[in-house]
Amino acid sequence: MILTPQKNSNINKTLLEFAYAEYGSALEMLAAAKRTNSDKLKLGYIKHALDEYRHTNLILQILYKNLEKEKLDKDKNYIFYAFNCLTKGYVDKKGFLVEKFHLKKFVEFVYTNEFLAKESFINLKTRIKNKSINKTLDNIISEEDDHSKISLKKLDSIIDDEQKHWYFAKKFYQKKFPKAQIAIAFAREKIKNKIRTLYAKNLVILNKIFDPIIYIVIMLFGYLLFVIKTPKSNKNLLKDNGSSVF
């Protein structure tokens, strides 16, 4: 699981990123269930995946409820596409964690990240709370209040689950590996997380730098494309050169 920036100014964007992170986590756990030979672990991973799928749905419910008042063109930016778990890097295109890591590293990763996830959800909850209080103050419509209560309740249940996942991962880790190593693992994951947060925070700035470069590439090479002529197909398509990418 890759965690999302905590203090993003756009709560809907944060919720969407959380949904991707949870969905990615579900896919990772299911992949782990498929690759283990231990029945006990298999069931554990499946249960974990089930929780993560449920979290995704709960977060999306909160998000879509928030979006009801948005204009259509705006809410299009917040539609959840499972494939984005790959494009956004929540799941590595080259392989699931369980394929890349040996068991120790995998459990270590789950252990530390579940703990960090729990912390993130507590932060998210605070933000939702603030928002709902402000909204309740600004808006007398009781529906809004009900909605925020529902959201908080949902987030509470997610936090309970994350606590549970973290506890099991911790127990499993401590049983198998030396205690001292976990401190290093925690430090490493925290640094990685900070870097990810920093990267996400500066993504807008990075885009401002790189987008013009892409436009320059398009302008430089765009016209060159017209020089490339694709060969005409034969009438009989089976006579075409099968080795050509054109």
Add this chain to the structure above:
Amino acid sequence: MFLGVSAYFHDSSVCLLSKNGQLIDYQKEEWHSRIKGDRSFPRLALEQILKNNNQVEKKISKVIFYERPFRAWLTVAKYTLLKYGFKNDLIFNYFKNFWNSSISFYKDLNNYIDIPDSKILYSDHHLSHTLTSLYFKNQYPVTSVVIDGYGDHLTTSIHEVKSNNEINLIWSAKYPNSIGLFYSAITDYLGFKINEGELQVMALASYGKPIYYEDLKKLIYLDEDKKLIINTKYFNFDKSVKKSYSNNLIKIFKVQPRSQTHKLQKEDINFRKYANIAASTQKVIEHLSKKIFKYAFEKTKNPNFIFSGGVALNAKLVTEISKEKFIKSFFVPPSPGDAGSSIGAAYYGFMKSNKNKLNKNIIFNPYIGKFRDKDIYLKKILKKISNKKNTIKTISDLIAKNEIIATCFKNIEIGPRALGHRSIICNGHDNKTLKYLNTQVKNRSNFRPIAPVMTIEILKKYFNFNEKILNLYKSMSALAYINKKKNYKNISPILHSDFTSRVQIVEKGQLLYNVLKNLKQKNITILANTSFNISSDPIVYGFEDAILSIKKMGIKYLMTENGVYKNESI
């Protein structure tokens, strides 16, 4: 052996053909990655094929990609630059994702298997579609019509298949003039995801009236020279990746596009209006497609047709076209879209390497996704309530009690429609169970129908249908119409609002046939059948997916090759 690959656009897949042209294995990436419509390089599907078929890597003589990557990329890039210049988000995305497109096929492939350049072939996108149909319907000569979004440089084509070494392109439509992209734009307008929600648009159409038909038919048409033309003033798909329709389309419909953030339900205020848009769109594509088929017949004089491309997934369209009097035989493969194209690609390799026809003894079989796994651990998670011998009797008894059963049985179906091996089934006569299955278990919108399974005798008893397409009912690819002269009250739960039904007929030896045979004495002659997945997930592949899905969906019973299991946590 020949390894066909389709990828990078939507629904990646891999197919393995033997040196004699027999289909050995077929795997879809989404079955393994669990990401619906996964379009990335099918590394997990490939891994599964290598795992299922020992030592196969050394025996691969050709790897065939289903389209010509650079031609596909160039077509769209050139068109967009020429028409809209540099400042549009489509061209920006095209350049930004250059290395994530099919251009990187060879590089990606070599990350997983060691194949020299000399063993790689590239088929033509639409030819791959035609060859997929030909693989299942080994018939020469035949006329092939391909209608899809776009692939390589074309959107629609007519192939005259003269023999196993002569397939002539006799007519085509070029990007962006596309029936598939037109349909996708309307899908987007109606608040469904593109490449995922098209079948929902088809279902929605049955509730509406085609009141926008006259307006829409002016937006996409065949001109006097038989050129397919789309009026891009009404659409944005050729310049934007964010929105497929333009504001001009809103002016026609006079109803705002629907948001994707909530499910469309029959009770929604604008439901009828959206249904009318869907019905009008359906009528436009039927009208246009019939014209294309008629033109194909005029050119080839051959009344035998095969039909493929993503648009061929529209069962209502398939049924309407097949009614045309000039058509003598009509076939649609079980997976006519891009996902099935890896079969056509592999077949292209076979045809290039062999001058002989494919073995004539190929039997139409949609259950080609090889699945080999032991379910020993299932009984540690679920309670086994029946052994292999009593499986059919047990599930028949449960169905008679209006229980819902999920199946994860042997090989998986190739197409998007579950045909019994990865299905959720229940008593098709019981309205209450069907409603529960549709909205609670599957979490679908309440306007979406559930398809029935029956024997041919029951089909004949209650429905009017076209004999020409009898074979298509085996893969749930066509509609049948209720015979209103008969008393059909007993089967009304499986009917659409327009009294049609996407029927599946089963034959002796098939799993669901045996179940129906057992249920006959209990007066149950129809099963309801829907795919084993929650609406936004890919169809279940293995036992882990099955366990996860029954727990997620609250299904009590799971049937496998070795028995029936009960999910006691429900």
